[in-house]
Amino acid sequence: MPARTPGRTDGRTPAPGAANAPDPAPAQDPARAAAEEHFEATLAREQRIEPRDWMPDGYRRTLVRQIAQHAHSEIIGMQPEGAWITRAPSLRRKAVLLAKVQDEAGHGLYLYSAAETLGADRQDLTERLVDGRQKYSSIFNYPTLSFADVGVIGWLVDGAAICNQVPLCRSSYGPYARAMVRVCKEESFHQRQGYELLMTMMRGTQAQREMVQDAVDRWWWPSLMMFGPPDADSPNTAQSMAWRIKRHTNDELRQRFVDMTVPQAEKLGVTLPDPELRWNEERGHHDFGTPDWDELKRVISGGGPCNAERVERRRAAHEDGAWVREAAAAHAAKQAERSRRAGKEQAA
């Protein structure tokens, strides 16, 4: 096993491997009971848990898994749209797309930074991603076949991400909540640039309108799947909500997304590909069809159209960059050595 990053002297990092260790202390230990009580009371007061606070191992594990998956999604999420940067139809669209993909990288870094406050090791997280031991959002395993996909990803995929992420700004873990505040501010640009792109195409030729509709047809159901399996099939939701990591269930957020998106689709002049989609006066919400949950399971477990390609691309980028990381570290060591020697000579 490779050496881990040494713990920080401020002690905010727990011992290596702590995130995966079973709870060592029995519940009747009075110090442990007091710590647990303090943790629960902090949650009950709607205050944030901060990195060096005592927290149950399950809470830490759940957060590391969720934040890492979230970070990986941002990083892998650069690929589907990044593929269109060189083919964007104008300098304006190219600049916008570059900025958006750069933001996704930034979001990944905010989130990795939050995961590291829990004792996760950065290089270990990257290795888990490229080895397929940690997952990322299923949505990025679908191909981007036309430039309209860039618009639809901004509108639907980033729209769904915003629905998911806005409540996470109130997540009980401080560094995660703070990262989400930054992410949400920037996602708004992502969604608006996508919708504007689609409005422009809808004002164009019949062929362009058909491209937009085709992209909507392909991305609608995968977007609904971004909220995860239905509540009945989501065993971790109750605990995550009790810990106030999550604020709403998958189905609640999915419903919110559908209700928000239907009027936007009407305004745009596209049809959402769901014959069961209609307003339900009694519920005050739209009824909609059931996503293909078998497809979600298939894509999550590696059987989507682009899973292998996405992970391979990430692995290649990581391996191709190794010499740069090593050269920079060697340069830094040399410079540090030089200034140490210069300091000694001056002192002599």
Add this chain to the structure above:
Amino acid sequence: MRNEWPLYEVFVRGKRGLNHVHVGSLHAADDRMALTHARDVYTRRNEGVSIWVVRSDAIAASAPDEKDPFFEPSGDKVYRHPTFYDIPDDVPHI
């Protein structure tokens, strides 16, 4: 080969007149790279006019488990607050 860049904490001054505030962390090979990475990661939209970076392992911090005794000395000194003192309502400017 494991050759991980050290972790830095990043502090950004949002505008003149404000303190630097902690915004997150990043990995960099040296101080200079930490500054340019901090600029790219944390100030893509004019969020800052000045950045500090400091190696995470150089930060000393109070421990959360000594929280009560550590901050306890200020807990019982209500006379340090202006509201501790009763002044009649008709005394002006105080």
